[in-house]
Amino acid sequence: MKKSAFVLSMTGFLGGGEIFLIKLASLLHDQVRLIVISPAVPSLREALVQADAEFVELGASGGMALRWQFLRWLWRQRSSIREGGVPIILNGRGAAYLAPLVRMSVGVAPIIIAHTELSMRSLDPKEVLYGIAARFASHVITVGEFVATQHKQRWAGLSVESIRNWIVLGSHGTSRRTQNVTDGEILYAAVLSRLAPRKGVEDVIAVCAEDDGIVLSIYGDGPMREQLVGVHGDSTRLHFNGHVANVSECLQKYSILISGSYSESSPLALAEGIYAGLLCVVSDIPAHRELLGESYPDELFFPPGDRAALKRALAAARVRLSSADGDDARTVVAAAMSRLRERNSPELARQRYLAVLCRECGEGRAA
Numbered sequence: 001m002k003k004s005a006f007v008l009s010m011t012g013f014l015g016g017g018e019i020f021l022i023k024l025a026s027l028l029h030d031q032v033r034l035i036v037i038s039p040a041v042p043s044l045r046e047a048l049v050q051a052d053a054e055f056v057e058l059g060a061s062g063g064m065a066l067r068w069q070f071l072r073w074l075w076r077q078r079s080s081i082r083e084g085g086v087p088i089i090l091n092g093r094g095a096a097y098l099a100p101l102v103r104m105s106v107g108v109a110p111i112i113i114a115h116t117e118l119s120m121r122s123l124d125p126k127e128v129l130y131g132i133a134a135r136f137a138s139h140v141i142t143v144g145e146f147v148a149t150q151h152k153q154r155w156a157g158l159s160v161e162s163i164r165n166w167i168v169l170g171s172h173g174t175s176r177r178t179q180n181v182t183d184g185e186i187l188y189a190a191v192l193s194r195l196a197p198r199k200g201v202e203d204v205i206a207v208c209a210e211d212d213g214i215v216l217s218i219y220g221d222g223p224m225r226e227q228l229v230g231v232h233g234d235s236t237r238l239h240f241n242g243h244v245a246n247v248s249e250c251l252q253k254y255s256i257l258i259s260g261s262y263s264e265s266s267p268l269a270l271a272e273g274i275y276a277g278l279l280c281v282v283s284d285i286p287a288h289r290e291l292l293g294e295s296y297p298d299e300l301f302f303p304p305g306d307r308a309a310l311k312r313a314l315a316a317a318r319v320r321l322s323s324a325d326g327d328d329a330r331t332v333v334a335a336a337m338s339r340l341r342e343r344n345s346p347e348l349a350r351q352r353y354l355a356v357l358c359r360e361c362g363e364g365r366a367a
Contacts (some may be wrong), residue, residue: 005087005357006077008070009038010094012061014243017115017270018044019091020143020165025051027166032357037070039093058072071101076107087360089113090137097129100134109138111360115265116149117130118284131155138360139247144264146286161356166349167275167340171351177345187214187318190254190278192247192269193261199261200283200304205232207310208258212237214314217254252278256317259283262304267291269342274336278331279321281313293339297332 011017020040025034025048034053039046039062045055056073060066080086088110090096097113103109112134119127131154134140139159142148146160149319193199201218208216209232217239218228225240232238244250251257257273257280264287271291273280282288284301299316302309321328 002031003033003086003357003361004033004084005207006074006087007036007089007091007092007094009036009044010040010062010066011043011092012041014041014043016265016268019052020113020115020266021091021362022047022051022082023166023168024353025053027346028304028357030355037073050315055056067098067101070098071105074102074252075105081106082244083109083362086355087111093130096137097133099133103136109136111356112137112140114140114142114147114151117147117263117265119156127154133340134158139356141356144287144290148266155237161352163349163352164344165268166346167268167271167344168346184213185322185330187256187314187321189214189253189257189258189314190196190218190219190251191216191218191253191274192272193218193220193259195220195224195228197224198262199338200262202228202300203260203305203310204258204309207307207314209235209238211311213318215239216258217250219247219250247272251278254272254278255321256281256314258310258314259288260302260304260310261285261288264288274333274340277330277333279315279317279333280336281310289309291340291346292336300318300332314334322339 009018009021021034022034022044026036027305029052034301035056036053037056037058038047039060040057048055058066058069062067072269081088088102088108090099090110090112092113092115099110111155121127135158139161140151140158142162142240143165148160151158151160163321175190180253191204193201195201199222205228208214215237219241221243229240251272255278257270257278259267259270261280261283264283264285269285270280270282270288281300283304285304300313302313321331
């Protein structure tokens with residue numbers, strides 16, 4: 001018989017944390033059935049049902065009303081939680097704030113899954129509250145090593161474990177051969193990103209809009225979409241495609257993937273680009289360095305927000321794609337692919353999450 005785990009998601013849209021839950025439900029579906037408690041997010045509900053998970057919809061959309069509804073729902077489940085040893089997972093920073101109330105109301109110390117980098121500012125009020133709340137959790141799981149290191153540095157007493165975000169390397173067997181680009185040929189580039197502040201999409205668009213040799217396609221949605229389309233929607237070299245389900249197939253027609261993000265925890269879009277055989281030009285942030293490794297060429301990184309440096313990185317990518325019939329670029333992508341296969345294995349992630357959840361069946365009880 002499958003075990004169950006309750007998961008709280010506080011976000012009312014399909015973001016990175018919600019996509020993580022879909023992946024987690026698929027990863028564990030043979031052994032653990034996730035019961036996700038969330039505001040109404042139809043796309044999340046549909047994907048979770050397909051992954052054999054359960055979706056419990058809360059009527060409130062956010063704020064204190066949503067937190068109160070979750071605690072009321074959890075209180076009604078307290079007998080099954082205590083008697084059956086059902087773990088409680090708080091997915092992301094917004095849910096993590098509830099750790100003290102969860103522990104006091106049902107007598108169980110929850111697991112926190114942390115997706116985002118810390119600011120490391122001592123007087124950041126949200127981070128101070130998060131640190132207080134995290135002390136009521138049994139432990140914190142981070143989806144990247146850099147974020148785990150930050151937690152350990154900031155709060156030495158926390159139980160922190162890094163489980164690398166696993167990468168399913170596509171659904172079509174093997175990756176595609178990296179396309180070469182000859183001198184003077186149009187460079188077809190893609191962006192996979194939520195259209196939101198600090199994702200750097202506006203920087204990428206601004207640079208590519210000035211280069212007649214680049215056609216840029218943006219995949220993703222978010223609060224900045226209307227603004228970006230309003231400014232650049234008439235361009236014949238910029239295409240806004242919104243959210244798509246078949247990302248792997250869409251990427252087959254491009255030569256490079258660009259990410260200008262200022263902060264990431266586990267850059268799945270970058271992994272998708274590598275799998276699809278795209279040379280990646282990315283912002284120089286810890287998550288990108290961690291995923292690509294020390295051997296990835298420095299010239300393909302640029303400081304977040306530095307548009308002049310992004311121009312230079314794109315020029316360097318064009319050189320690699322055009323030299324030796326593209327063999328230089330293919331070597332870079334192949335090395336990154338090999339690293340992904342070795343360090344971001346789904347089976348390794350499955351074993352580690354199962355180990356954590358099995359421990360929680362007997363542990364995690366409040367003293």
